[in-house]
Amino acid sequence: MDRANEGKDQLIIIEEKISKVNGEMAVKKYLRGKLLGKGGFAKCYEVTNLETKKVIAAKIIPKQTLTKNRARQKLISEIKIHKSLNHQHVVAFEHVFEDHENVYILLELCTNHTLNELIKRRKRLTELEVQCYVVQIVNALKYLHSHRVIHRDLKLGNLFLNEKMEIKLGDFGLATKLESDKEKKHTICGTPNYIAPEILDGKTGHSYEVDIWSLGVIIYTLIIGKPPFETPDVKTTYKKIRNISYGFPENVPISDQARGLITRILNIDPQRRPSLDEIMSSSFLNTGGTIPKVLPLATLACPPSASYTKQ
C-alpha cells in the first residue's frame, strides 16, 4: 500500500456484472468489510450489499485454486446442495457469482462464531444449554435428511451461532444428496474426531446414520469439554473409533440421561443408533426444563450462553 493510503481503510468494492435481457449491463456492488478468517481455500469477509445495506458473510475462492477437477467438483456440489436448502437452523444461502479471479459465495452472517469458539471459551456447557442446542441441530438434520441430504462433516466448527445465539448449520463441502433412501455412499470423508466407523471401514457404505454418529460425538464434546476419541495422532483416533474406545471422565458430572443417549448413539452398528425422532423423544431432551421441540424463533427457550457481542 503506498504511503498516501497508509492506515486509511481501503474501500474495496466487489462488483457483480449482470448482462440484462435487453443487452444492458447491470452492476451490483458489495463493500468488502472485515476479514472473518479462512475456510479451506477461501478468504472470508463481512460484506455489505450497497443497494440493500444488508451485511452478510462472503466466501471468496480464488479460481486458481480450482484448477484440479476434484476441488472444482467439490465446490460445485457444495453450491448445488446448499443453494437448495431453506431452514431456520441451516445457514441461509444468499447468492453466488463469479468474476475473472474469484467465485463469491454469499451466506447468512453469524456474528457469534461457532460452537467451537464457545467451547474453547467455556470449557464445557451446562446440560440445559446442550439440550437446547441439540434440539436445534436435530431439527436441522431432520430437514436435511428429509431432503435426502447427508451433511457428513457435522462438527462444532460447522455449527454457527447468529446474534441471537441460534444454531445455523453450515459448510456443505462434504455433503451429498442421495438419489434414493436405499443408496449407500462409499467415499471417505469427514473430520477425524467426528467421523463414523463405517466411513473408516469403507466396505459396507454409509448413509444418514453417519450424521447421527457425529451428533453423538458433539453431545459428548459439549458436556465433557473434549471429543471422546481425541488423541494427538489421527491413526490412533481412528483405531479408538473402530473399537468404540472411549469413557466418561470421573471428574466431569454427567446425567444418566445424557450418558445413556451418548452410549446409544455411539454404536458401531449404524442400524442400532437411535433415529432423529428417537433422539428428540429421548429422556435427555425431555427431562428437567421442558423445551418445546419445534422452537418458535422468537421465543427460543434457550438459557443465555453469553454471546460474544455482549462482552
Ligand SMILES: CC[C@@H]1C(=O)N(C)c2cncnc2N1C1CCCC1
Ligand atoms: C463465510 C464462511 C463461514 C460460514 O460458512 N459462515 C456461514 C459464516 C457466517 N458468519 C461468519 N463466519 C462464517 N464463516 C467463517 C468465516 C471464517 C471461517 C468460517
